[in-house]
Amino acid sequence: MSDFEPKIIAFCCQYCAYSAADMAGSMRLQYPTNVEIVLIPCTGRFDMLFALKAFEGGADGVYVAGCLEGTCHFLDGNIRAKKRVNYLRNELKNMGVEEERLRMYNLSASQGPRFMEIAYEFTDLIKQLGPSPFKKKDAA
Amino acid sequence: MIIAERKPFEELKGFVADKKKVLVVGCRGCVTVCNAGGTKEVGILASELRLDAGKDGRELTVDEHTLERQCDPEYIEELVEMVGKNYDAILSMACSVGPQFISTRYPDQTVYPSLNTLFMGGALQHGIWAERCQGCGNCVIHNFGGMCPVARCAKSLQNGPCGGSANGVCEISKEVDCIWHLIATKMMETGKVETDFAPVQPIKDWSTSRDGGPRKVVREDLVK
Numbered sequence: 001m002s003d004f005e006p007k008i009i010a011f012c013c014q015y016c017a018y019s020a021a022d023m024a025g026s027m028r029l030q031y032p033t034n035v036e037i038v039l040i041p042c043t044g045r046f047d048m049l050f051a052l053k054a055f056e057g058g059a060d061g062v063y064v065a066g067c068l069e070g071t072c073h074f075l076d077g078n079i080r081a082k083k084r085v086n087y088l089r090n091e092l093k094n095m096g097v098e099e100e101r102l103r104m105y106n107l108s109a110s111q112g113p114r115f116m117e118i119a120y121e122f123t124d125l126i127k128q129l130g131p132s133p134f135k136k137k138d139a140a
Numbered sequence: 141m142i143i144a145e146r147k148p149f150e151e152l153k154g155f156v157a158d159k160k161k162v163l164v165v166g167c168r169g170c171v172t173v174c175n176a177g178g179t180k181e182v183g184i185l186a187s188e189l190r191l192d193a194g195k196d197g198r199e200l201t202v203d204e205h206t207l208e209r210q211c212d213p214e215y216i217e218e219l220v221e222m223v224g225k226n227y228d229a230i231l232s233m234a235c236s237v238g239p240q241f242i243s244t245r246y247p248d249q250t251v252y253p254s255l256n257t258l259f260m261g262g263a264l265q266h267g268i269w270a271e272r273c274q275g276c277g278n279c280v281i282h283n284f285g286g287m288c289p290v291a292r293c294a295k296s297l298q299n300g301p302c303g304g305s306a307n308g309v310c311e312i313s314k315e316v317d318c319i320w321h322l323i324a325t326k327m328m329e330t331g332k333v334e335t336d337f338a339p340v341q342p343i344k345d346w347s348t349s350r351d352g353g354p355r356k357v358v359r360e361d362l363v364k
Contacts, residue, residue, distance in 0.1 A: 049180065052187035094149040095192050134191045 006060035017065030023112030044077025141170035166206035167234035177233030210238025277348030
């Protein structure tokens with residue numbers, strides 16, 4: 001499975017991760033094309049259905065990227081998102097799927113290089129895990 | 141409201157293991173408010189069932205629908221068209237009243253409860269719900285400073301705490317307040333011990349509670 005190129009959906013807060021992605025672009029930093037960014041106004045807007053629909057749509061991994069804890073533009077949107085991510089990670093485990101396929105990251109708008117690192121880190125992780133078991137039936 | 145929580149995924153998965161087409165039905169009543177069986181929870185369960193079936197290589201179609209209430213025949217009637225689509229099973233996400241109403245109205249359908257119905261209570265804060273009423277059929281909370289010893293005392297004691305009350309908590313768990321501690325404290329603080337608290341409660345007539353068997357209310361002025 002060395003040629004496996006995962007499909008990854010990243011739900012990015014407009015105040016931090018999305019801006020960091022912009023900065024990564026301005027800095028001409030390369031990050032894996034596997035990562036498809038979805039802009040959300042705050043990770044507090046992240047809904048568990050977003051991730052489930054992403055998996056239904058063929059994503060191999062999903063991550064939510066919000067502001068550093070304590071710096072949310074709306075006070076606690078990122079904390080709420082973390083709780084939802086953790087809840088859903090537990091649900092994935094109950095379904096017999098690696099919970100690592102869903103993660104929460106925190107970074108600030110000024111961390112363009114960190115955005116790149118996260119994209120590489122998560123893509124490598126999903127490459128190690130292999131294709132999403134949710135779509136194995138289609139692959140067979 | 142009625143407080144419920146979703147059954148473990150494993151159990152729900154078992155319900156649909158040999159099914160090809162199921163309908164998940166939510167309720168916009170109490171279970172929407174306690175985040176157990178509203179439109180959002182229907183979406184999450186349906187999505188999880190689809191994903192899980194895909195993972196196991198099973199064919200499974202999962203449709204979603206949410207009714208205004210599942211404890212009223214007029215809303216259950218809305219399902220007529222959907223039931224005509226030949227589902228192998230209906231998973232009701234209402235309290236346990238809902239699946240009973242659905243299976244009575246559509247006797248040929250296999251209906252499963254997707255929630256465990258827990259108690260009548262309220263939200264202490266978002267995400268935390270606590271029991272407040274046991275439906276004994278003869279409310280007496282005015283005798284106890286507005287707190288119910290029937291629902292909130294582990295033994296439903298009517299005349300003071302038992303020996304298991306220590307430091308304000310019940311012996312069954314440190315998480316459970318001794319309601320008699322709260323009642324006595326409030327009565328003393330508000331100076332109502334002598335006036336409102338003096339009468340010893342007579343032996344409670346439990347015939348209006350579950351002891352009298354399943355209950356029914358008939359309002360002649362409303363019945364057609």
